[in-house]
Amino acid sequence: MPLRSDWSSKNCSLARGLDVLGDPWTSLILREVFFGNGRFDAMKQRLGIADAVLSKRLGTLVAAGLLERRNYCDGGRTRQEYVLTAKGEDTLPILNALILWSEKYVEAPAERAHMRIIHAECGNPTSSADTCTHCGKPLTAANTSWHSLTRTPDPVPLATAPSATALSGTEIRP
């Protein structure tokens, strides 16, 4: 666990949640996996994180059941990438709430350094962590895109937890 002390058996559910999610790297790693960037080297490059720290946090997230490892083929070699579980996917409102608060209160270093949360079904940005403030539907990873203007020209549909069948096999991706 990333905390100084073990909060897993605290009476407060907020403290117990922070025991799993209270490390700031954890949120950024989940961000990468939501963006579909679940391979070690690509995550490391994007995050500017030390190998040992990334390995440890990924191990913690797998042990806590938020991520799972999946095989893929890289030029003949079988390598591993990280994908969300349902438990990991359901952290989306926490990340969304942080993004919305930061967009409202924390100064951006550049005009384009903003992130928008978009309900892909109706195409509108939302100002709620878990509900489309345009059409009222609940947000899930399956119907949400993030648009980080410095990252991609278009909004990115978020990754979701793959089905159990997909996880059991080796998926070949170029």
Place this chain on the structure above:
Amino acid sequence: MPLRSDWSSKNCSLARGLDVLGDPWTSLILREVFFGNGRFDAMKQRLGIADAVLSKRLGTLVAAGLLERRNYCDGGRTRQEYVLTAKGEDTLPILNALILWSEKYVEAPAERAHMRIIHAECGNPTSSADTCTHCGKPLTAANTSWHSLTRTPDPVPLATAPSATALSGTEIRP
């Protein structure tokens, strides 16, 4: 800032938000202030936190504009307590999202160790971080109660940011 590195000028608003809110103690201190427990000794007792750590985190929250200091009279002595600003009050959806995720996924150590988020206007619990899932109205600190069953027998209406007038004077509370 509580992080190893300065993320305040990152292009990603999630990283910039974590630069302010990424320390787990910060969320628990905000929890206490939302519960109306903004005095140093009472917070220290409730959190089981070292004096130096609490002082440092409170200073960071004041410097970041999430909390303000307010005078109160304690047996003839003027002392200080911490109250929310609008910027601090607006962290509520982040804490709510963490509570809801934890309630869904993290095992509680006792049957009563749960926390419910209640929209006080309609009296119903909500399963959204910022919207009442019963009546659809937006949640704010002013219309939300938290019910930590191990803490109080009844739900506690959350603290809000006091008006500028209230902050300028010395408030006498027994």
